[in-house]
Amino acid sequence: MPAKSLFDPSGIAVVGASKTPGKIGYEAMQNAIRFDGPVYPVNPSAEGTVMDREFVSSVTEIDGPVDLALCCVPAPIVPDVIDECAEAGIGGAVIFAGGFAEAGPEGQQLQDRIVETALEGDVSVLGPNTSGFLVPGSDLHATFATDVEHVPAGNVAIVAQSGGLAYALAFRSENEDRGVSAMVGLGNRATVGFEEAIEYFDGDEATDAIVLHVEGSDDARSLLETCEAVDTPIVAYNVGEHDVGEFAESHTGALTGSYELYEAGFAQYGVPTVGSSQELLDAGNALADCPEPDGPNVGVVTAQAGPGIAIADRLQALGATLPDLTPETQEVVEEILPGITFSDNPVDTGRPMPEFGDVVTAVAEDENVDVVLVYELYEAALGYPTDAVETVVEDLEVPIVFGTAGPNEVLEEEVAELEALGVPTFRTPERAADAVGGLVQYARRNRKPRTAAEETEVSR
């Protein structure tokens, strides 16, 4: 597992470390020193100390454990730094600089030289042209970006082709009181690509789901086969349905125009896909928190019809099935709530009431139901059916996703209780449906026989 040097290092070298605030070598240094391990500033033309650590002239001169180098130097110097990393036995390097494959033939040559050294010298290279990665759980902030210390530890790993999008996702997750097990911007993928990152985080105990941002990787089949081979649930956001070709190419040097290929491939290999960064996080959180559903059949319980209809509509658009409840369940529901507004699926209780939780449990127990989605506008006098939700999660082991609305200051404590039970809770009806959509796609993954035509599609 070579990527271990990158994502779980014993010590860090900051190559091109600087005393000048604003410089990449300063910002990276400031982030690096939060790490609970030795951090060495490397700069042949600097003397003295920076942030209380003495400058070293080369990575080969470091006297101590170090297996991650953060390269804060311009593109032309990078190949020599990677040579030295190989010589020093440093197994992981992050290259921030642009000016490689994405910048034309000369940059490509420079990148080729790096790849050659890296492969020979067993250096896992993240980048070039990346803003790095975060592993908040070990205070490992391998980046020059600021404010990253706010991103808390969580159970979802973000693996993004674009560093910018990776940060946007990580901050979004922070703002929703979640967090990430890791955030990786792949950039040009010299030697660490989707496959290497996915394999590493599949083996990471803190990671319960992996979310991918894909702009058009170089080797579709390899990515898809990796997704299929690992045990950790994966969901993908595949960008580029419309023509953004020239711009995208200038970005991470990727082949573009492969949108349809990827969509077909993900479908074939059973990788759930989504259409936006918010959906990516939401589906990822549901896959990370919920037990795996036995199938795509969703039972919806709602305390308000309008959101329930929006949910039922969207779930069907996402490929979920809303099965009829068994006559026994319908009887139980009608016994709990005589004259209930609607006792089939969705079950609409008309308003929340003390028996709401019993209805949720009854639907979760229905043999036709694989996943439960509950929607309830918050009413302070009543709260959420937290006890019933706990039963569904812990005793019945049925995945349950919650949707709600209300003033933050009124409901945030109770939402936190639901989340602590492992129940992803969303603030719009459609986001709850989208999250369930991820679970449903995942449940379907082993059910779709591959056709010869699909095989052809992906190997094109």
Add this chain to the structure above:
Amino acid sequence: MPAKSLFDPSGIAVVGASKTPGKIGYEAMQNAIRFDGPVYPVNPSAEGTVMDREFVSSVTEIDGPVDLALCCVPAPIVPDVIDECAEAGIGGAVIFAGGFAEAGPEGQQLQDRIVETALEGDVSVLGPNTSGFLVPGSDLHATFATDVEHVPAGNVAIVAQSGGLAYALAFRSENEDRGVSAMVGLGNRATVGFEEAIEYFDGDEATDAIVLHVEGSDDARSLLETCEAVDTPIVAYNVGEHDVGEFAESHTGALTGSYELYEAGFAQYGVPTVGSSQELLDAGNALADCPEPDGPNVGVVTAQAGPGIAIADRLQALGATLPDLTPETQEVVEEILPGITFSDNPVDTGRPMPEFGDVVTAVAEDENVDVVLVYELYEAALGYPTDAVETVVEDLEVPIVFGTAGPNEVLEEEVAELEALGVPTFRTPERAADAVGGLVQYARRNRKPRTAAEETEVSR
């Protein structure tokens, strides 16, 4: 304008007011007394006072100005209450009870009786089967729902077929530090339907845009013609693409299965449409805050490529055009940032920098550009290009929408500054694109000639 009695009353009668917490007549009373005007509890079987106000036995006995009655009584009693409202000259009534058109033939008869009285007696009836409405700007909370006092005043009116969805939208808006000029749940639409509500809020000074939630109205053409006739921008969320027929019918007694009809109709009449409640709010906020764009041509300026690509992709899916910038603009941009990552549209500056604002201004000045979308991951050292944004809004009068990401506690003050300039600011790339999508659809509305085939489609 008969709906004035409802939405701008001089005094309120709470019919069925109660001293018992938890009862609808208590909750409605508690909400009503926040209103800055007389509030009369009406209940023939109650004595003394409730919340320091003396019970009155009937609305006909009220001695003072009152033109809004909140009917907190069961369905069978409602027709008599409406009779009395007509007799007392009360011009507006909200009926919370269900058990009318949505509940079958007997309920339909009951509703017919109400409509007859209401039309004869000039009473605007909201509901039955509604959870009421809010006008936060005048502390008018005509509902039994709790926590509604948290929803602040804003400039978007929510008009929803479903009360539940209306509240979900209003609370969502509150949680995003926005607010609403009004929130109306239409329910069964006895006499106040989409048309009446739209016409009223079109004349309301506090309302700069109207957002609609439609589950299948009874008279599509009338709704569409109203949308076309008013001056206030409107955006619609049309639910029901998939089969939710029986459930939806049980809800507000509406005709269902009309999804395609509405989608075609909205397109024909130039009403922007969206696919979720979040998109509805986002597009509504952009339409409310921004000047009307001259056309559908969007100039994108991004400080990070990945989010920029996601934005460009989604904008095109929404029907926006990303025009080439003029050679003059490209020259200016390249002069500002020599060696810029990508100087066409999107303009990608690679990272934020002090000149970022100058690039934004240059793109806004381009004659090919009608709307500007800016995306920037927040960097505290640099902040947002607020001065340039102000110039674009105030001097150039070009609509500008902002997308960003970062830790809330770091960026919320500066985001508030952008919002105060009238620049809607969104926390994911796709939401910024969706909001611009609303502007673009609106700009296109007078450009699409109607065909005979489309006319046939809508009059079916």
